Amino acid sequence: MQTFADIIIVNARVLTMDDTAPKAEALAISGNRIVAVGSTAEIEPLKGPATRVIDAAQGTVLPGFNEAHMHIFMGSVGLRQLSLYKVKGFDELKAKVEDYAARNLDLKLLLARSADYTILSETERTTRHDLDRVISDRPFAMISPDHHTAWANTRALELAGLLHGRQVGVGNKVVMGEDGLASGELREADAMQPVFDLSETGGREGLGIGTGGEPDSLTPQERAIDLDIIRNGLAYCASLGITSIQNMDGNFYQLEILDEIEKTSGLPVRVRMPYHMKNFMPISDLKEKAAAWHDRFDTDRLRCDFVKMFIDGVTEGESAVFLDDYAHRPGWKGDPLFSQQHLNDIVTEADRLKLPVAVHAIGDGAVRMVLDAYEAASEANGKRDARNRIEHIEVIHEDDIPRFKELGVIASMQPTHPPGNAGLPLEPYLSFIGRDRWPLAFAWRTLADAGAEIVFATDWPVSPLDPMGCIHDAMTRKRWADDLQDQRLTLTETLAAYTSTGAHVEFMEDRKGRLKPGYLADVVILSGDVEATAVEDLDAIRPVFTICDGKVTYEKAPT
Template identity: 70%
Template structure:
């Protein structure tokens, strides 16, 4: 039987320790048929075989984006990006131009407005935004999506101009005049405004409330599916063949399932059951376990539990062991008590579901590690592959606990201040000089025996994996006495391919290129090994294959 696709004249980095590099790879159906020399693989060609000449470029297993938000990211593709915008005048022009081009939007929404978009010292308020646009509701998100700023009209229409009770860990920041000053911290505070948008805020339900929309019309659902398809196609164009979504609800799962059953997902999707602090523990067995059984294919799976332990540093909602450097007496407030989280981790693991927890501050990281150790004590040590998401700061006493507890470090090389266009402040001041050496310490954790996966947290950071790989390899320390956190190319590629598959319990069929494994492949525009680390983002995917199907083809005669 001849191969369906042959890629030859390549530098194939298989990520397989037994045969780490070859010249060519053959695909038949949705599996890798063979890897080997050009001559060996070309001999498998038949009259219908598509033969791809890689011209010496790198061929890899498809990228596995280990932490992202597909619905929110897909929606953001059609919203205003303020990435790289600095100063009031530039912000004003960008917003007014976008408003003029979109006269019918019920809510104008902007993304990636960094905390110092006005200046290093001046925080955005509704009054700034009113000077830009006062006659239409406007909302702009910080890159982390944990903080947003709204103008007066948006606050009034959302019913929160006079504040309101938004629950633990959330805040409508109030001004000296007794009215909301425009800054909204965390989902409960942002939702009253965001829900006025074109999608009704449905894209944030899976991460915000863990629930589903109360009512969706046939037309709205069709629109949401169309938005998702654009996001999925964008993933494929970047060489992504798998992603692990970090917000989950039944609404998203059923839309993705419909796409798979009607035309086929172009990317493999793993989604969680999102557990919030107000949900009963019984939901894990009654809902999460049921979802796990219902969605259990190689294309769409729902087999883990996601939680938030804290917020973000810049919004003063991250949880630290010691006080914020700029705010004595404040350590942050966790979203779960230690007792409640320990119970969730223990029960989820008992039911055979790993847990992934957003933990930014070292206090939150410590609480999650405590919970995983409590699960081990209750259930016995098993291959649960629990993880912590972000780990922006880790206390030095807790570094060895990742290896001893088997906790996976899921980190984002695009997040350190100074990387990916992010400003250094207010982050460095807020965490304080003593914490700098233990911030975004991915190499420190790897050297201590931790297993690591990489991702971007899109739409928090730009999605292209090659940019993320560059950032992991070119990280610059904030001071001369800080440890070097850069990883090698091999370590970084593993964190984006093979290890991501292992985290999903799919290491027996994806993440490496070897006979019998799923045909998930990306062909790059050049040789990543001979490209300087700083220039890796200049490479691009030219061909993406998922499950044996070409999901992106840049053309160019390949």
């Protein structure tokens, strides 16, 4: 008896990301699996009376995008917040905030995102006095694009109990002014959290990544708000062609919400989450919590199977860790959040438990510390295919470049982060790292040529989530000086960093990340041919269909 496909995609330019058969014209899906990839003539016989036929109109068809580093709760909340993306100058900021305040009279905290470090001045830091001139009668705060710094007005600082300063965790800081009161600048999660606690979500979106905690007490209404926020964020992911996310938040509360969505309406994207290990947590948590979470959440649709950590902060906040001094601040290299021995101990225990590790490391000093920890774990437990990662790697020392291949460490990087990309200014970043570090900053090509495996992502909401926008930024990156190497990857390498390599990082390369028979039916259909499109126009190509696990999760409305 003839078995027909549920969905057939025809008239397509299929890029399978499978080296054995890299291109095709059509593919067929039955249930949640791809059953055939090939020519139109080969696929047509699988069309039955109930088969849905999708005409790709010569658009590119790819494996669904894998967003390898993002924050789903924080990003989803951000969809409701005021965006200050590309806003410059006092007048524009004031107009934006006043309009937002007038439209949101019931908000307990006016919160804006994507506020550039130089939004008001190229040379002076924003203060509470600046923000008081913007709005003074309601609490207001704005968050930097990297989410490592926030600025709050006086009203917000008063309500949060920060106006007179407060001791916060290592690597965190309530910046004080010359008048003995808080300046308004808050560096890192522990310093920002008291202000975020004033918001409609009570700052719950930052618990996993920030304090590492769980909500203390929650009303059914508050949980319903959070669930609705995350549902909207997941739908937004699907609308951008994303079928897998690696959510770096890492708290149990989010896992339970995601599990509820999966068991009711079904997750529109696959989710991978870590256990977030902070410097104040006992190492025993890895066995008692991280391994237990892994046992409970371990399906192809929702899994918790790795450990996430921070070793430093960000360059603009002067909290990244460098081997040598900041160029603008002699004597300061940054303070790591863990000692080398403490980091080694945690990574070694996670490795013993067969839990991969992903560590945020911005400066070359932080990157070296993480590589040293991975090497220590390998020496203690024996070498294995751990697929440990380093997140961001904004600056690297030349001596550490070959260690990625030697240790099998994956470079998780963001094409939207280099200054000059995605609307980001060049300063103060370039001055902070100094000219000598420019050649090995955001060194994608250098690392790839040395054999490192690279995955791309946006770190949403640090950068806009759109994969095609990110691919555009990767392919159009400009050099900061003529004598610097072009660090761009090829289009094929860039697409792999958003699809097949992401699956490999997750130990799922045997069933997703490629379009081939027997693989999970995770597919994105684009509005144009990416190979025939000029790189500067890649962001104009849009997803028209997203299919995850064999189900259409997004379909562009007809125009």
